[in-house]
Amino acid sequence: MSQQNNVPAGIALMLAATVVFALQDGISRHLAGTYNTYMVVMVRYWFFAAFVIALAARAPGGLRAAVRTDQPGLQILRGVLLAAEICVAVFGFTVLGLIESMAVFICYPLLVAALSGPVLGEHVGWRRWSAIGVGFIGVLVILQPGMGVFNPWAVIPLISALMFALYALLTRYAARRDRTSTSFFWTGTVGAVVMTAIGLWFWEPMSQGDWIWMALLCVTGASGHWLLIKCYETAEAGAVQPFAYFHLLWTTILGISLFGEDLRLAVILGTTLIVSAGLFTLWRERAQG
Template sequence: MTHATIVSQSNNVRLGIGLMILTTLVFALQDGISRHLAGEYNVYMVVMIRYWFFAAFVIAIARRKAGGIRAAARTRQPALQILRGLLLVTEICVMVVGFTVLGLVESHAVFTCYPLLVAALSGPILGERVGWRRWAAIGVGFIGVLIILQPGMAVFDPAAIIPLIAAVMFAVYGLLTRYAARRDSTATSFFWTGTTGAIAVTCVGVWFWEPMIARDWAWMATLCVTGALGHWLLIRCYEVAEASAVQPFAYLQLVFASLLGIAVFGEVVRVNVATGAALIVAAGLFTLWRERQKG
């Protein structure tokens, strides 16, 4: 779920789309494994071990680049970079809790609204202009969220707010990443994301350590590998193609995660969830199209 963008060296759209589809599949598998492990062990411990591997991956990437770790860590806005790292690791913890409480289908259905939140918050946070068409799309998307949450209904589950909180946090993280990019390179932001998050979650997670059986250590190793692989694929995707061309395919993570939730965890897609998710995706695709037209 963390997302670094590298300046495009080419624009091979077909390869970029293939990489984005593979990325969403890997991240969906990661979410499924997280759901399993967090259902058996403490969420903080699971995220902590995952972040140890992520931090090692980030440091390895930094060492291979010109200037090494020192160059990657150099920033003129450390407070902002620390805030980004803390925000992302907290968002991941919240989302994993959502997986265990609501399941993959409903969590992802609500979380899918985060691009609309980015569009809505880009005005007050970044000073970008949001036209009436995008505001209309944002409104449609939030109608979709309300259809999923069903506020005021007797069956309303307050826990459904959990992935919405995660979506807000991830949207703010994305905007802060865009803001940080005005003065720092992608490599720098990526380095601070991994290391800051690892340090922060370790300070909490070590107090919740639990013994893990051998089979689940194998799942944990797979979780770590899928996390690193997903980030690498996403970076590679943005290297070979423009973000506007491949971003619509990121919605496939909702499809893959839902299929996993149904096939492996026995989850059910309710009519209101499917309807709301369809509205959110349609509004998000329209918003991406408008941004591309503007560009």
Template sequence: MTRNDTRLGVWLMVATTFVFAMQDGISRHLAAEYNVYMVVMIRYWFFAAFVISIARRQAGSVAAAARTSQPLVQGFRAALLTLEIMVMVLAFVYLGLVESHAVFACYPLLIAALSGPVLGEHVGWRRWAAIGVGFVGVIIILQPSGGVFSPYAIIPLIAALMFALYGLLTRYVARKDTAATSFFWTGTVGAVVSTLIGMWFWEPMTAADWGWMALLCVTGATGHYLLIKTYEVAEASAVQPFAYLQLPFASALGLVVFGETLRPNVALGAALIVAAGLFTLARARRKAQG
């Protein structure tokens, strides 16, 4: 049963972004020591078990949760998310948390830009202007003419594009399928795809890192559980702006724990991206209400 408690929803979203930021930090640690594909595979095994238990409770049975009239789209979006996670964790290894999240923060702008051609939604000139400002922020971060441009900076941009497409496809399948069905397909197909890739890259892990892996699995499940609860108690449009808190949370982790640095161009670019994203969310909410 859903209710409308915006204050509780905001706090749940804050908790969700904090947990996901911690998850990113653990992923960065493990992927620096072991193969990225293996780390994501093990994480998905636990996630699939969690998804099946949630889907069974919400839909009544696994068969009911799996039932869909659009299996190809559901399967594709689930596989896309799996690959996006692998790409983003690679970005953590090569770029760190600060710069990866600064670039990745543009994904809501990509969703707004692509919602027209993919979903047939109307995007007005104000939102197009905000999208343009956001991508000026991306260019400032990447510094393509500054002599210090790293090709690795493209990795989180690719991840953002993949995640934006995943978000649009999630909205598309929601026209016919329940959230429980989409969640079920996300976890189960993701486990299959990650296993098909990750099983070729198995490496022995130390006991201490198995502990970190267990914590990674728990934070993944906890984050998604909190996100489900967030959308149960509050409207998505009211809490979505607070999802941007993952950027400062993850950046703080990168600075304090991993000794990363915050370059002025990254701070300025990220500020432009977040401001543009918040504007597009406000415009979308106003349009939905009016």
């Protein structure tokens, strides 16, 4: 089935996805601040796995088609890497806050560009390398190493961004031989198995009110992924990807209004550099595509 290219609808879907993912971040911070991170991510993955299995069952060929791959090792590695990245990211929310965590994490497209050469053998020209350098200057502005007030926890979102960039690159590599539905199925099911094996050891009783928040977390996780899938079916990725940066705006609003976080000048300046460099990189990829 040929892909549509309804850009206004694609932008609307991307903006909706960023709102949902920001809500997911806020709920994750609330729950992981009270309960063990592994348990929170485990329950979230149970719902995610049920969601991808239901999608696969309804698709042509059913579950048998979804699970079929000749690169199971790669698919398992992707699933494990994403589950680990989510744990690191959620832990970062609890120790660093939503705003500063997301401000650093959004450098991941630059990491994807930087690593696409050694990992995928893609050509990265000097213009994109310059943009990557500007973006990492922005990261340094936010982290402020050597300023005497450097918080060692601030490297957590950078680690999370690196893990997510590797996951994205492995997903690109897997797409050379597997369908998107196959990669999506393995992502959800492998993550659920891994997190169950870990999370059950950290089970804690949860209040009735927080079970409602947990249900909302599960729903936002599944609905956010569904919105992204529909977004990329509706419009070309290059046209809608710049609007993914609105995720940072919504997260900042949540951090300030609900969690009492501060927006430092260094975060504003650093984020401006990162977003500008990221948009330039996306533009170069689209121009060369």
